[in-house]
Amino acid sequence: MPEPLITVYTDGAASGNPGPGGYGIILQQGEHFKELSAGYRHTTNNRMELLAVIVALEALKQPNSKVQVYTDSKYVADAVEKGWVFQWEMRNFKKKKNPDLWQRFLAVYRRHQVKFIWIKGHADHPMNERCDRLAVEASRQTPLLIDEVYEALNKQDESNLF
Numbered sequence: 001m002p003e004p005l006i007t008v009y010t011d012g013a014a015s016g017n018p019g020p021g022g023y024g025i026i027l028q029q030g031e032h033f034k035e036l037s038a039g040y041r042h043t044t045n046n047r048m049e050l051l052a053v054i055v056a057l058e059a060l061k062q063p064n065s066k067v068q069v070y071t072d073s074k075y076v077a078d079a080v081e082k083g084w085v086f087q088w089e090m091r092n093f094k095k096k097k098n099p100d101l102w103q104r105f106l107a108v109y110r111r112h113q114v115k116f117i118w119i120k121g122h123a124d125h126p127m128n129e130r131c132d133r134l135a136v137e138a139s140r141q142t143p144l145l146i147d148e149v150y151e152a153l154n155k156q157d158e159s160n161l162f
Contacts, residue, residue, distance in 0.1 A: 004029055008056045008069045011121070011131035012048025013139055018154065020144060021045065023052035024134025026127055027059060034059070039138035042154065043147040048135065049073035050101045057108040067114045072121030072128055080109070081116050100149045
């Protein structure tokens with residue numbers, strides 16, 4: 001009996017980019033659905049897009065699951081499907097943004113069989129639209145979580161301005 005496919009839809013959002021942000025996730029296996037979301041007080045759209053995929057894959061209980069991830073993020077889909085992230089890893093993510101999340105992603109990505117499918121955002125794809133609503137709603141919740149790595153790096157950058 002073939003292992004059932006898990007379908008994942010993800011989206012990330014940030015207002016101001018950087019600014020308050022959030023992610024939305026839908027996990028689907030057969031007729032079973034699960035939605036996940038969270039909001040952060042200061043982050044970027046790309047961090048939320050990537051974090052959505054990470055959290056979705058971390059939520060899977062069975063190792064070596066077959067997973068199709070639908071995302072409207074070229075940043076995430078192309079990095080994986082075109083092999084860029086593996087080159088970045090070999091170079092220790094030198095001069096690349098979000099190395100903390102990419103390292104976390106690779107750890108969970110390697111536990112499963114994952115294929116990325118890019119879909120155009122805001123093109124009336126029902127699951128993508130739902131993930132977008134989840135992400136935006138999460139970014140407006142209180143209290144918002146703290147994206148500690150991003151805020152620490154951002155604070156360090158700001159201290160270099162003066």
